[in-house]
Amino acid sequence: MTDQFQKAMSLADLPEGSMRDCVLEGREIVVCRTKDGGLYALDNICTHAFARMCEGRLRGTRLICPLHGAAFDLRDGRALGAPASKPLGCHEVRISGDDIEVRVAAAAPIPAPQL
Ligand code: FES
Numbered sequence: 240m241t242d243q244f245q246k247a248m249s250l251a252d253l254p255e256g257s258m259r260d261c262v263l264e265g266r267e268i269v270v271c272r273t274k275d276g277g278l279y280a281l282d283n284i285c286t287h288a289f290a291r292m293c294e295g296r297l298r299g300t301r302l303i304c305p306l307h308g309a310a311f312d313l314r315d316g317r318a319l320g321a322p323a324s325k326p327l328g329c330h331e332v333r334i335s336g337d338d339i340e341v342r343v344a345a346a347a348p349i350p351a352p353q354l
Pocket residue numbers: 285286287288289290304305306307308309322323
């Protein structure tokens with residue numbers, strides 16, 4: 240783990256209202272850009288079972304899992320309803336020039352699927 244922000248992608252590659260995955264430090268991360276320009280970075284693997292959140296849907300500040308439909312709050316990663324109960328790890332994100340940069344949170348545990 241580093242304590243540094245790293246380039247995740249170009250800002251131009253993430254239009255408002257979309258999300259995109261990347262791998263930083265061996266960790267799958269989804270970067271979400273809301274329609275009002277909010278920018279969030281969370282772990283890309285659902286905490287319920289194995290699904291990539293980037294294949295789900297973005298609704299306002301809710302990220303919805305493609306497999307069983309659990310929703311997570313982009314702002315703090317908390318699970319908003321069953322079947323997921325554990326939060327997604329959140330990471331600091333910022334815009335630097337033309338790039339989106341993420342600092343991978345050292346404290347965020349790598350989510351283990353709940354079986
Ligand atoms: S794998 Fe995401 S809700 Fe089940």
